[in-house]
Structure formats: structure tokens, C-alpha cells
Amino acid sequence: MIKKISAGILTLALATSCVSSKVYKDLENKYADLKKENRTLADENGVLTKEKNALDLQLKDLQSQLEKLKGERDKLSADYAATKKNYDNLKSSYDALEKNSSDALDSNMKKNRELLAQLEAKEKALAAEQQRLNQLKADLQDRSSRVDELEGMIAAKEAAMKKLKDTLSKALNSFEGKGLTVTQKDGKVYVSMENKLLFGSGSWIVSPEGKKAVVEVAKVLADNPDIAVLIEGHTDNDAYAGGGQIANNWDLSTKRATAIVSIIRENKKVDPKNLTAAGRGEFAPLATNDTAEGKAKNRRIEIILTPKLDEISKMLNEI
Structure with missing residues (x-):
């Protein structure tokens, strides 16, 4: 029983790591300028999109880790419940045998001590996983908040420059x-x-x-x-x-x-x-x-x- 539980803990530890020609020429030049500006804007947009996609991938990776840790925590909780039930059964046996045999009593006491040690280890592992899960959730929320704040700042800068352009055009x-x-x-x-x-x-x-x-x-x-x-x-x-x-x-x-x-x-x-x-x-x-x-x-x-x-x-x- 100890080997099985130890193997489970080891597995868990591993798992969590019509115009003039002049005007026409002007229009043609302006059209070429606009095409050039459009290409530049497209490149800039591509860079911003790439940065946003990278941030999205980071968020997705954090969310994946969060789900994985939740699964591991749930498994630990199930293991803990099963071990607790086994302990309760052994405790009942211990109480019954206490009246009949000192040898059986010693055996059950040894098993109880081993079981108690296993329960304590499970509780510590579960607490550590819960702490790690809480930290991961906090990190995820902080990252999400920063991404939202960054997008808001970029949008505000763009709006401010649009307003500045309109103000200059009017002036x-x-x-x-x-x-x-x-x-x-x-x-x-x-x-x-x-x-x-x-x-x-x-x-x-x-x-x-x-x-x-x-x-x-x-x-x-x-x-x-x-x-x-x-x-x-x-x-x-x-x-x-x-x-x-x-x-x-x-x-x-x-x-x-x-x-x-x-x-x-x-x-x-x-x-x-x-x-x-x-x-x-x-x-x-x-x-x-x-x-x-x-x-x-x-x-x-x-x-x-x-x-x-x-x-x-x-x-x-x-x-």
C-alpha cells in the first residue's frame, strides 16, 4: 500500500513541472503615395497583430496550466478521500481487535501509524498544489489585466492622435x-x-x-x-x-x-x-x-x- 501511494506521489510530482495631364499626374503620384502609406500601415498592423497574438498565446498557455493543475488537485482530493476512508475502516478494526488480541492490536497500531503518515503527506501535497493553483490564477488575472490595460492605452493613443490630426486640419x-x-x-x-x-x-x-x-x-x-x-x-x-x-x-x-x-x-x-x-x-x-x-x-x-x-x-x- 505504501509503495502504491509513494508511486502516486512521485507521478504527481513529475506531472506538475478626365482632367489635365498635370492634375492627372498629381493624382497618379498621390495614388502611389497612398499605396506606399497603405503598405507601411499594413506592416505596422502586422507587427501589432503579431505582438497581440504572442500575448494571446501566453494567456492560453497559462489557462492550460491552470486547467491541468485543477485536474491534479482534484486527483489529490480523491486520493485523500480514499485514504481517509481506508483509515476510518482500519480505525474501526483497531477498536474491535483491541478487546481480543494484543498482537492484532500492535499490528493495527502500526498500520494506523503508517496510514496517518500517508494522510499527512497527502494533506501537505494537496495544500501545496492548492497554493500553486491560487498563485497561477493570480498570475493569470494579472496578465489579463495588463493586456486589457495595454490595449486601452494603445486605443487611447490612437484616438488622441486622431483628435490631434483633426485639430490641426481645422486650424x-x-x-x-x-x-x-x-x-x-x-x-x-x-x-x-x-x-x-x-x-x-x-x-x-x-x-x-x-x-x-x-x-x-x-x-x-x-x-x-x-x-x-x-x-x-x-x-x-x-x-x-x-x-x-x-x-x-x-x-x-x-x-x-x-x-x-x-x-x-x-x-x-x-x-x-x-x-x-x-x-x-x-x-x-x-x-x-x-x-x-x-x-x-x-x-x-x-x-x-x-x-x-x-x-x-x-x-x-x-x-
Whole structure:
């Protein structure tokens, strides 16, 4: 009987381990841009889906372990009940034999002691399994809660960026058709301004009309202090023909980005720690430089607004 119960405990321990050609060309270029953006969004969505699937698999694995432990606990409970019943039977026998034979009494006492030891071991094993089961349930609930919280934070960030995009579109509505666009992609908001709105040829002095647009952007940024702002200057591939302080297109694009930052900083409510200026030169074109229209699109300032994701990154690392 001892060997059988010991074997059962060992087994349990092992188990629990129609337009002009120019307009048509513009539309064609925009369509190509949209296709490119769509592919980027699809890639981003794939990454997020993969991360979510990984979290779902973790949850499923925890739930599987939980069910397994429940089964093991139930088996221990059944073993315990059977052993308890056997003990009760032996106790009755012990009481009866006590009156008749001291030899039988000694034998039954030995069996009772062995049985009591087995019952104690079963009780300890059952208590340990129950504790482990409770811990697993707590871990599962904590993981589920964190996943729900993470999904809520991601949804809130997306909603906030959508609201920010709508606010900027409304604030810059008067500049439509003047080379200014506001778009949302990859979880970011892009304010793109062509040079015809901002600068003269080879210059980094912002025009009065362009400054009005930048001032409106700064007002929105002042109301959104949790947004990181990257101002990028871009040129076409025509070599810079000027002189003086500027050596090439890269210098010019950097100078133009810095000029935009200077205007934004005039709004004292904008935290300068959130601002970054960068020159990209001709190396990040939106369109071909083989046409005048394409070059016009490539000569631009892009203001890229990104939500701060420190909390989300921290939570992902903790899950």
C-alpha cells in the first residue's frame, strides 16, 4: 500500500513541472503615395497583430496550466478521500481487535501509524498544489489585466492622435491648396508644407504667409505637451547654387528646419525639449525628381508629431 501511494506521489510530482495631364499626374503620384502609406500601415498592423497574438498565446498557455493543475488537485482530493476512508475502516478494526488480541492490536497500531503518515503527506501535497493553483490564477488575472490595460492605452493613443490630426486640419484649413497637407499614418501625424508656402528659392527665411501656418501649428502643440515633434527639412536633387553659409542641400534643409523651430519656440507654452530639427537634404523624396511637379513636392518641411510611448514600452517589457 505504501509503495502504491509513494508511486502516486512521485507521478504527481513529475506531472506538475478626365482632367489635365498635370492634375492627372498629381493624382497618379498621390495614388502611389497612398499605396506606399497603405503598405507601411499594413506592416505596422502586422507587427501589432503579431505582438497581440504572442500575448494571446501566453494567456492560453497559462489557462492550460491552470486547467491541468485543477485536474491534479482534484486527483489529490480523491486520493485523500480514499485514504481517509481506508483509515476510518482500519480505525474501526483497531477498536474491535483491541478487546481480543494484543498482537492484532500492535499490528493495527502500526498500520494506523503508517496510514496517518500517508494522510499527512497527502494533506501537505494537496495544500501545496492548492497554493500553486491560487498563485497561477493570480498570475493569470494579472496578465489579463495588463493586456486589457495595454490595449486601452494603445486605443487611447490612437484616438488622441486622431483628435490631434483633426485639430490641426481645422486650424490649418485656410492654407488648403497652398501646398500644406495634414495626414495620419503609422500612429503619427504629419504636417507637410511645400517650399512655395514657406521659402524663396535657396532661402531659409520664412515668408509671412508661411509663418502664419507655423504659428497655428505651434498653438496646437502648446495644448499637447505630451507630443514629440520632429521638424525635417527636404530639398529636391538640384545642387545648391548659392554660397555664403550654405555648402549644399543638406545644409540648406537643416537651416530651413531650424528656422521653423525658431518660429515654434516663439510660443512660450511649447516645451523646447519636445522639439527636434533635422535636415534630410534630397535623400528622402516624396516623388520623382525627373519632373518639375515632383521636385516641387520634394522641396518641403515635414512636421512629424509622435506620441510618447514610454508607458506602453514599459508595460510591454513587464508582461
